[in-house]
Amino acid sequence: MKxxxxxxxxxxxxxxxxxxxxxxxxxxxxxxTGDEVAAARxxxxxxxxxxxxxxxxxxxxxxxxxxxxxxxxxxxxxxxDHGQCGACTVIVNGRRINSCLSLALMHQGDECxxxxxxxxxxxxxxxxxxxxxxxxxxxxYCTPGQICSSVxxxxxxxxxxxxxxxxxxxxxxxxxxxxxxxxxSGNICRxxxxxxxxxxxxxxxxxxx
Amino acid sequence: MRFxxxxxxxxxxxxxxxxxxxxxxxxxxxxxxxxxxxxxxxxAAPNAAYGFILGAGIAxxxxxxxxxxxxxxxxxxxxxxxxxxxxxxxxAPFIPRTAALAGPRVTHYHxxxxxxxxxxxxxxxxxxxxIRITYSEEAGRYDLAAQYDTAPIAPDYxxxxxxxxxxxxxxxxxxxxxxxxxxxxxxxxxxxxxEPQATTAVWEGDQLICWTSTQxxxxxxxxxxxVTGIPPENIRVVSPFIGGGFGSKSFNHADISxxxxxxxxxxxxxxxxxQRPLVINNTTHRPATIQRIKLGANADGKITAIGHEALFGxxxxxxxxxxxxxxxxxxxxxxxxxxxxxxxxxxxxxxxMRAPCEAAGMMALEIAMDEMAEKLGMDPVEFRIVNDTQxxxxxxxxxxxxxxxxxxxxxxxxxxGWQDRPSRPRAVQEDGxxxxxxxxxxxxxxxxxxxxxxxxxxxxxxVTVECxxxxxxxxxxxxxxxxxxxxxxxxxxxxxxxxxxxxxxxTAGSGGQYGCASSTGAVxxxxxxxxxxxAETLGFxxxxxxxxxxxxxxxxTSLPLAIAAANGELAAxxxxxxxxxxxxxxxxxxxxxxxxVAVNSATAxxxxxxxxxxxxxxxxxxxxxxxSQVIGGMTMGLGGALMExxxxxxxxxxxVNHDLASYEVPVHADIPHQEVVFLDEVxxxxxxxxxxxxxxxxxxxxxxxxxxxxYNATGVRVxxxxxxxxxxxxxxxxx
Numbered sequence: 001m002k003x004x005x006x007x008x009x010x011x012x013x014x015x016x017x018x019x020x021x022x023x024x025x026x027x028x029x030x031x032x033t034g035d036e037v038a039a040a041r042x043x044x045x046x047x048x049x050x051x052x053x054x055x056x057x058x059x060x061x062x063x064x065x066x067x068x069x070x071x072x073x074x075x076x077x078x079x080x081d082h083g084q085c086g087a088c089t090v091i092v093n094g095r096r097i098n099s100c101l102s103l104a105l106m107h108q109g110d111e112c113x114x115x116x117x118x119x120x121x122x123x124x125x126x127x128x129x130x131x132x133x134x135x136x137x138x139x140x141y142c143t144p145g146q147i148c149s150s151v152x153x154x155x156x157x158x159x160x161x162x163x164x165x166x167x168x169x170x171x172x173x174x175x176x177x178x179x180x181x182x183x184x185s186g187n188i189c190r191x192x193x194x195x196x197x198x199x200x201x202x203x204x205x206x207x208x209x
Numbered sequence: 210m211r212f213x214x215x216x217x218x219x220x221x222x223x224x225x226x227x228x229x230x231x232x233x234x235x236x237x238x239x240x241x242x243x244x245x246x247x248x249x250x251x252x253a254a255p256n257a258a259y260g261f262i263l264g265a266g267i268a269x270x271x272x273x274x275x276x277x278x279x280x281x282x283x284x285x286x287x288x289x290x291x292x293x294x295x296x297x298x299x300x301a302p303f304i305p306r307t308a309a310l311a312g313p314r315v316t317h318y319h320x321x322x323x324x325x326x327x328x329x330x331x332x333x334x335x336x337x338x339x340i341r342i343t344y345s346e347e348a349g350r351y352d353l354a355a356q357y358d359t360a361p362i363a364p365d366y367x368x369x370x371x372x373x374x375x376x377x378x379x380x381x382x383x384x385x386x387x388x389x390x391x392x393x394x395x396x397x398x399x400x401x402x403x404e405p406q407a408t409t410a411v412w413e414g415d416q417l418i419c420w421t422s423t424q425x426x427x428x429x430x431x432x433x434x435x436v437t438g439i440p441p442e443n444i445r446v447v448s449p450f451i452g453g454g455f456g457s458k459s460f461n462h463a464d465i466s467x468x469x470x471x472x473x474x475x476x477x478x479x480x481x482x483x484q485r486p487l488v489i490n491n492t493t494h495r496p497a498t499i500q501r502i503k504l505g506a507n508a509d510g511k512i513t514a515i516g517h518e519a520l521f522g523x524x525x526x527x528x529x530x531x532x533x534x535x536x537x538x539x540x541x542x543x544x545x546x547x548x549x550x551x552x553x554x555x556x557x558x559x560x561x562m563r564a565p566c567e568a569a570g571m572m573a574l575e576i577a578m579d580e581m582a583e584k585l586g587m588d589p590v591e592f593r594i595v596n597d598t599q600x601x602x603x604x605x606x607x608x609x610x611x612x613x614x615x616x617x618x619x620x621x622x623x624x625x626g627w628q629d630r631p632s633r634p635r636a637v638q639e640d641g642x643x644x645x646x647x648x649x650x651x652x653x654x655x656x657x658x659x660x661x662x663x664x665x666x667x668x669x670x671x672v673t674v675e676c677x678x679x680x681x682x683x684x685x686x687x688x689x690x691x692x693x694x695x696x697x698x699x700x701x702x703x704x705x706x707x708x709x710x711x712x713x714x715x716t717a718g719s720g721g722q723y724g725c726a727s728s729t730g731a732v733x734x735x736x737x738x739x740x741x742x743x744a745e746t747l748g749f750x751x752x753x754x755x756x757x758x759x760x761x762x763x764x765x766t767s768l769p770l771a772i773a774a775a776n777g778e779l780a781a782x783x784x785x786x787x788x789x790x791x792x793x794x795x796x797x798x799x800x801x802x803x804x805x806v807a808v809n810s811a812t813a814x815x816x817x818x819x820x821x822x823x824x825x826x827x828x829x830x831x832x833x834x835x836x837s838q839v840i841g842g843m844t845m846g847l848g849g850a851l852m853e854x855x856x857x858x859x860x861x862x863x864x865v866n867h868d869l870a871s872y873e874v875p876v877h878a879d880i881p882h883q884e885v886v887f888l889d890e891v892x893x894x895x896x897x898x899x900x901x902x903x904x905x906x907x908x909x910x911x912x913x914x915x916x917x918x919x920y921n922a923t924g925v926r927v928x929x930x931x932x933x934x935x936x937x938x939x940x941x942x943x944x
Contacts, residue, residue: 139402140450186876191841192844192845194879
């Protein structure tokens with residue numbers, strides 16, 4: 001589909017968006033409007049891993065599904081689709097987010113970094129190397145999210161972003177095990193590699209701080 | 210090859226590659242997002258349509274009507290599969306006992322009612338919201354405790370007899386100078402693996418290929434055939450990477466059958482990932498238990514009577530969470546009684562979860578041991594050591610193949626600083642935190658099952674291992690590469706491993722911590738054959754060639770291994786089978802847990818400060834990946850101790866907290882540094898590699914060690930898991 005194929009009206013966008021936002025309670029009557037909903041795809045330009053993308057997306061599509069389904073960047077994982085597990089963590093404009101909780105269309109002009117943008121098997125990012133060295137993963141499904149979070153956490157501490165475990169939130173956070181554990185707690189690893197993930201992060205952070 | 214006599218010296222004993230802490234060979238793929246899981250097969254199925262499951266809104270009853278009109282008119286809808294158009298569906302022979310697709314009967318909450326297939330995920334989800342179902346709802350049995358007095362003895366099952374009485378338990382217990390009689394409860398738990406059940410189904414003519422997330426390829430294939438009626442020879446199942454399973458993916462769920470049927474109906478590939486909020490009620494869980502333990506002992510600490518009754522529930526003919534199993538193997542005591550009772554429930558089906566039976570049983574038994582030690586005035590470590598046995602206690606004629614449980618306790622106590630444990634509860638308080646230590650034993654069966662593998666040698670010297678074994682995070686890719694490297698005398702980077710494809714030789718799959726011994730045994734057998742083939746090709750007399758450093762040596766002659774394949778690839782395949790050694794000997798893995806906790810004196814919040822486990826589990830093939838397995842079990846066990854509980858709605862019959870926010874599992878902030886020590890041992894009775902498994906040993910007993918540490922810290926004994934603070938906060942001293 002080309003941009004010229006798009007016939008977007010304000011109404012169709014609203015219908016499409018409403019269906020996502022309140023799926024359990026709002027069921028817009030379809031019938032005659034069905035075809036209009038089907039056509040409700042919207043243009044989006046953003047940068048992913050330093051490459052520009054011009055795409056058309058269903059307004060209901062999350063950033064996660066844009067990556068995994070539309071762009072086939074399946075390194076970012078869908079564990080819960082509800083912001084509960086952290087497997088879908090990516091870095092947008094320098095900050096980590098759960099990509100499942102963010103609609104793709106909210107990212108016009110944004111710069112997104114996914115696990116694929118950090119390193120490749122023959123050219124690993126230092127955090128990826130540390131995860132391998134410390135066996136900081138097992139099944140591997142939470143791993144891209146853990147690694148993206150790790151990279152962002154190190155930056156957050158450097159930038160002085162406060163956390164729940166700081167005695168003084170106005171102070172500069174230290175690069176400590178307590179800080180890292182707290183800040184990584186949005187990324188669940190059911191295989192239970194936490195002890196090793198911490199070792200990997202401390203290894204990299206110790207080397208760079 | 211048949212393994213029916215104890216292993217003697219063989220090439221594995223060189224330990225050039227085996228026993229070394231090699232990094233995972235799949236690490237570069239997994240850490241870069243290049244490992245593709247079941248739902249991510251864009252290359253194989255670029256035009257896959259999306260399936261979205263609609264789950265039943267009642268636990269028990271009948272579907273009165275299904276109105277699909279609006280959903281069919283919704284944009285993008287390709288097909289909607291319900292019982293009315295799916296065709297007849299059968300059942301897998303073992304698990305699950307409940308139907309993949311409801312209709313007209315509904316037998317559990319969130320059972321699949323429909324699969325909506327659409328062009329996009331968003332369209333499928335939207336269309337599903339337009340399906341109108343009406344039900345005739347029936348009352349069900351959802352409360353295990355309500356059947357405590359009435360539930361019958363469990364039917365005979367694969368776990369052994371449901372009732373065993375040895376000597377005079379009742380008399381010995383009644384006359385014992387020291388007695389314990391307490392009841393413990395464990396809640397239903399969820400596997401909560403990170404990747405939900407998922408399948409991409411592709412038809413090519415009458416051939417079906419399913420990329421699915423499964424622990425066992427052969428079971429997945431056979432059960433899919435049984436449910437759908439598709440001839441097994443027309444099915445290929447592929448599962449190169451699996452996002453965790455812990456038993457939930459030992460058996461098929463709705464995703465694979467419905468994806469296969471849907472792909473045939475719409476004439477194009479269909480992929481289905483079970484939506485997370487459905488996983489807990491649609492699939493399976495670890496069933497709850499109520500356990501009563503009676504111990505009688507003499508003043509010297511010797512157990513004279515040991516009794517363990519367990520009540521669990523499930524659907525009819527379902528899995529039995531027989532928590533009495535570990536008691537039959539763990540401690541001495543001449544007078545014994547074990548009894549399993551089973552209630553029939555209309556909850557979602559219970560099934561195997563990491564260390565089924567042992568995990569739940571040890572949660573109770575190892576608190577009871579702690580309580581009895583206190584009654585006796587003995588150190589809990591010493592009490593366990595005194596009651597060690599080198600023969601299977603229910604069958605004294607059956608020795609353990611190897612049992613170094615006491616060594617685990619002694620070494621662990623020394624390393625952990627156990628001598629500093631406060632002998633009285635609530636004796637140590639630091640900065641507003643009560644400090645306590647706890648210990649518990651660990652036991653888990655060590656089995657191996659028939660498995661086959663193929664090993665190929667190419668002209669460039671690369672050795673390729675092929676079998677349908679799965680790596681669910683266990684490190685299987687790596688230990689199989691190590692096994693082949695050791696056997697063929699090459700470096701590990703000269704070995705490639707292909708797994709998880711039903712086109713490859715069949716193995717027992719992953720589960721029951723038997724995967725490692727079974728699959729490495731298969732690779733060993735295939736390599737023995739390949740070595741013979743190589744020696745024959747190079748003109749060396751059989752059995753005398755030495756494989757080392759990429760060379761094959763015989764006498765004064767030494768030739769590169771690759772030369773053997775110069776005129777064409779060499780390949781060997783073999784099936785490893787097992788004799789009766791596992792019957793002659795009781796084969797188990799053992800361990801000792803040590804835990805230190807801090808309990809906040811004001812809020813009763815528990816923080817686990819350190820954890821140590823000492824394991825006796827045969828030869829450890831890769832201490833790095835094996836340690837990860839053990840800490841993974843310890844972490845899941847910590848969840849079982851402190852937070853994990855599926856909460857039953859006893860009126861509507863479902864698990865209320867059915868997602869990853871409300872079913873709480875441990876996170877980074879909950880887990881301290883974890884230390885694991887492996888005893889240096891080999892068990893020649895288990896496999897040619899003298900190895901066992903460790904994937905489930907880590908969870909056995911650890912929850913009780915934490916519970917015992919909480920008691921040591923607070924003086925409050927809680928016997929209902931999980932140990933959430935409302936259960937003991939009111940018992941703490943006023944501040």
